[in-house]
Amino acid sequence: MPKQPDPARRSERSRQAILEAARELISEVGYARLTIEAIAARAGVGKQTIYRWWPSKGAVVFDSFLALSESGQDRSMALPDTGDIEADLKVVMRATVAEFADPVFEAPIRALNTEIINDPALAAQYREKLGDPVDEAKKARLRSAQRAGQIAADADLDLALEVLYAPLYQRWLHRSGPLTAEYADALVDLTLKALRP
Amino acid sequence: MPKQPDPARRSERSRQAILEAARELISEVGYARLTIEAIAARAGVGKQTIYRWWPSKGAVVFDSFLALSESGQDRSMALPDTGDIEADLKVVMRATVAEFADPVFEAPIRALNTEIINDPALAAQYREKLGDPVDEAKKARLRSAQRAGQIAADADLDLALEVLYAPLYQRWLHRSGPLTAEYADALVDLTLKALRP
Incomplete structure (x- = not known):
């Protein structure tokens, strides 16, 4: 054949x-x-x-965004795990900040966010297909840091992800400040200080 | 006359x-x-x-929202200052969470946010007329806590406000979790732990 x-x-x-x-x-x-x-x-x-x-x-439109994030990232969603949670999170957050600052992503991702904000069904679909799996991968890395004693065993990992990512997201949405590697590092430092054992 | x-x-x-x-x-x-x-x-x-x-x-439309927040809040934007930053922030954050959860505010504030996200000029006007003055009032309270030794003297107060408010804002925008007094308290606890001297 x-x-x-x-x-x-x-x-x-x-x-x-x-x-x-x-x-x-x-x-x-x-x-x-x-x-x-x-x-x-x-x-x-x-x-x-x-x-x-x-x-x-x-x-x-939704699948077109999914395809974008599948081709732009590694096939696996797993975060790097060198044993150093601070270094690993800074690599990931710097890459995320760079992606938000990239003009190629700007218009389509802003359009998608506008839809998600105004359409609860699309928001739920987004969470199920993309948001939750990505969050699970991030939480797996935070759990590994908990086992290594770098993060408190009783830390609320969902809240930790919100504190790590929401400020960057809001800054991008409102264009209220620069999106730089320094900003990525500052968010990681602050979050890890809050999560310390 | x-x-x-x-x-x-x-x-x-x-x-x-x-x-x-x-x-x-x-x-x-x-x-x-x-x-x-x-x-x-x-x-x-x-x-x-x-x-x-x-x-x-x-x-x-912009003025109609400004009027809403002027009548809904005290005429002064100053935050309570009982000398206990944790208690004062919890009062303020619980009120903010309750406002976001209020169906009366839901539709107009979502409409305003959609405009702000897609219109850089409106975003700048919003920041100048409402966002920055409110943030200044909040930072004044955080500075008072710095003088009282409750927050590190070198803490980045702009970043502190982002960490305190952006998770709540994102949760409301994406309808990704409950908006409760417990959530308000958890955000205050986490932020203060990160800002400790």
């Missing part, structure tokens, strides 16, 4: 073209004015191809 | 009616579909009355 892979490869090419078109268009025209027709035209596929795979505009 | 106050009082009544109409309508139809015409009709004034005081829809 030497010809077998071709249709699958063509499908995958179409899928990627659709997701890329959705991301480009949301940056250019915003979510409200984005249409399935425009995505199909930009991707060079028929509308029916999109509706075969996704039930709605929101579903395509 | 016994009749003097009447036009001023009538003006103030119109101004309040306009601000209230703006808040009601933004809850009902959202910012995007809100019009000056609809605000004028709801407030029982002419469109020109609105344009005499505000240059744009955004300006009316």
Whole structure:
């Protein structure tokens, strides 16, 4: 069956073209004015191809963001574990700050956040598909630090993640301060001081 | 001049009616579909009355939120200062959590946040008119705690405010967890542990 892979490869090419078109268009025209027709035209596929795979505009857009974060990160969500929680968290937080400061991510991620803020169902879907798995990976690293005696055994790890990430998120959302490696380090230092045994 | 106050009082009544109409309508139809015409009709004034005081829809809406927070809080922005920073911050944070959890504030404040996130000019105006003065009042209380030896003299107070408020803000924005007095207390405890001398 030497010809077998071709249709699958063509499908995958179409899928990627659709997701890329959705991301480009949301940056250019915003979510409200984005249409399935425009995505199909930009991707060079028929509308029916999109509706075969996704039930709605929101579903395509959501998958286009998921694909972005899958290709931009390691396949595994696991955080580095060198045994030094401070060093490991600083590597991760500096990378997160750099991602938020990257103009390529700016428009689509801001559009996604606007949708999430105003659509409880999308917020729940986001948490289930992306937020919770990522948080679990982060908490696994914090638990390893608990076992190593670097973080209090009774620390509330969900609260720890909020304290670590929410200030950065708010600063980015409101453009209320610089997003720098120094800022990433300061958040890690403050959080670890609060979590100390 | 016994009749003097009447036009001023009538003006103030119109101004309040306009601000209230703006808040009601933004809850009902959202910012995007809100019009000056609809605000004028709801407030029982002419469109020109609105344009005499505000240059744009955004300006009316912004003032309507400012008025809300002015009437909802003490006239002074100063935080309580009993000498016990932990107790004082818990009073303030519990009140803030309760405000975010209040359905009356929900729709208009979510609409305002959506605008601020997507409009850098409005974000700057918000910071200048409301965010910065409120933050200054909070920092004054933290400085008093520094003088009392309850917070490290070299603590970064801007970062302290972000750590205290951003987790609550993110939890409200993403509806990712309960907004309770216990949560307010946990944020204060964690932040004060991180700021300890």
